[in-house]
Amino acid sequence: MTLxxxxxxxxxxxxxRSEHLxxxxxxxxxxxxxPEVLKRLYNDGQRAFGENRVQDMEGKVKALSDLPIEWHFxxxxxxxxxxxxxxxxxxxxxxxxxxxxxxxxxxRADKPVRCLIEINSSGxxxxxxxxPEIAVDTYLKIKENLPNINLQGVMTIGAHxxxxxxxxxxxxxxYKIFEELKPYGAKICSMGMSGDFEIAIEEGSNMIRVGxxxxxxxx
Ligand SMILES: *Cc1c(COP(=O)(O)O)cnc(C)c1O
Numbered sequence: 001m002t003l004x005x006x007x008x009x010x011x012x013x014x015x016x017r018s019e020h021l022x023x024x025x026x027x028x029x030x031x032x033x034x035p036e037v038l039k040r041l042y043n044d045g046q047r048a049f050g051e052n053r054v055q056d057m058e059g060k061v062k063a064l065s066d067l068p069i070e071w072h073f074x075x076x077x078x079x080x081x082x083x084x085x086x087x088x089x090x091x092x093x094x095x096x097x098x099x100x101x102x103x104x105x106x107x108r109a110d111k112p113v114r115c116l117i118e119i120n121s122s123g124x125x126x127x128x129x130x131x132p133e134i135a136v137d138t139y140l141k142i143k144e145n146l147p148n149i150n151l152q153g154v155m156t157i158g159a160h161x162x163x164x165x166x167x168x169x170x171x172x173x174x175y176k177i178f179e180e181l182k183p184y185g186a187k188i189c190s191m192g193m194s195g196d197f198e199i200a201i202e203e204g205s206n207m208i209r210v211g212x213x214x215x216x217x218x219x
Contacts, residue, residue: 028211122159153188
């Protein structure tokens with residue numbers, strides 16, 4: 001689908017939730033290494049791009065350095081890649097999945113970096129992210145102790161299943177944590193991908209990360 005088509009579906013979904021809900025779109029571009037694809041999305045108006053590998057992101061950041069793009073890192077971050085990622089000056093790191101990772105970034109960063117904590121809301125063992133039970137405490141501990149981690153909210157990947165109820169439940173669980181964290185400055189609830197962004201928005205998401213459903217129209 002094109003960006004316009006995506007925006008129309010997002011618009012309909014957000015109105016089902018609330019006319020006050022504003023939803024940001026992050027275009028996930030990990031499926032291509034061709035900067036021209038990203039340029040076409042940019043020319044359609046897209047400004048926020050998501051990548052899950054530091055190496056791939058580096059190539060695209062360099063190729064498109066003349067454009068005012070917001071780069072979101074959304075993948076599992078290995079500690080030995082932190083310096084390389086920070087050099088790329090990412091707009092946001094969405095995938096803080098442990099206190100230890102936050103500590104490691106805090107130590108290496110020379111200025112505050114916007115971050116989200118990633119929550120494993122589906123309980124699937126293959127998924128990264130912290131357990132929902134420790135998410136609030138971990139968020140507060142990071143906020144208290146790590147000045148270079150500028151926490152902005154939460155991120156999750158919905159349950160990997162066709163069972164809409166299970167998907168909805170994983171988003172609902174994440175939204176509840178988001179609400180608990182709002183008094184501590186949480187503003188972003190990043191959930192919803194190609195297959196489930198409408199459900200995520202109905203459950204309160206205000207940032208979706210869409211890749212495969214979008215990218216084919218631009219390849
Ligand atoms: C790949 C990826 C996405 C986008 O997934 P699609 O199903 O292709 O839209 C979103 N979030 C994360 C963390 C991803 O790794």
